[in-house]
Amino acid sequence: DTAVSQTPKYLVTQMGNDKSIKCEQNLGHDTMYWYKQDSKKFLKIMFSYNNKELIINETVPNRFSPKSPDKAHLNLHINSLELGDSAVYFCASSQVSGTSLHEQFFGPGTRLTVL
């Protein structure tokens, strides 16, 4: 029954490794997002997909690659992990209608720790 789910919840890995985080929403929304929250709780948009199309790609290192196989899924793959990638990554979704902005539903987050 979870609206937005992410796996895994915790991810501990070594520098240089490649890892993926998966996100799924069962709300029927057409837009999905990835946010990064650092240790100071600052929430920063990384990517936004609308109907499987990439809309926003912030100044994120190209080691981060989002993939949206369908409207309900948005995965995040990270290559060559660095210490600075340690953060909580939140997936979110919303329904966009015309120019109206609706509330975003956030997943529980994935706490990534790079050693």
Next chain:
Amino acid sequence: GQQVMQIPQYQHVQEGEDFTTYCNSSTTLSNIQWYKQRPGGHPVFLIQLVKSGEVKKQKRLTFQFGEAKKNSSLHITATQTTDVGTYFCAGRRNSGYALNFGKGTSLLVTP
């Protein structure tokens, strides 16, 4: 994109005291949303304000949107320990559907 500034960064109150967090933008916002994140949790939507001068209430929470649509505030009357968390305001980005979040105000309420 539009920068949204939020103050204070932290606030520590005794239970029963009031609390206010302020959000300011250098440019006009089409709308503003407020979210609450409990410790260890994820952001949860509270409300959206769209109209100039709009005021909305949710029990002890009062949300205001400035006349110029450049500022907003969240006021909590008679705080309770369940109000603990970080409150974020978020304005719509210039393009696309994502939000620019303020840095949040972390509220601590001691009994």
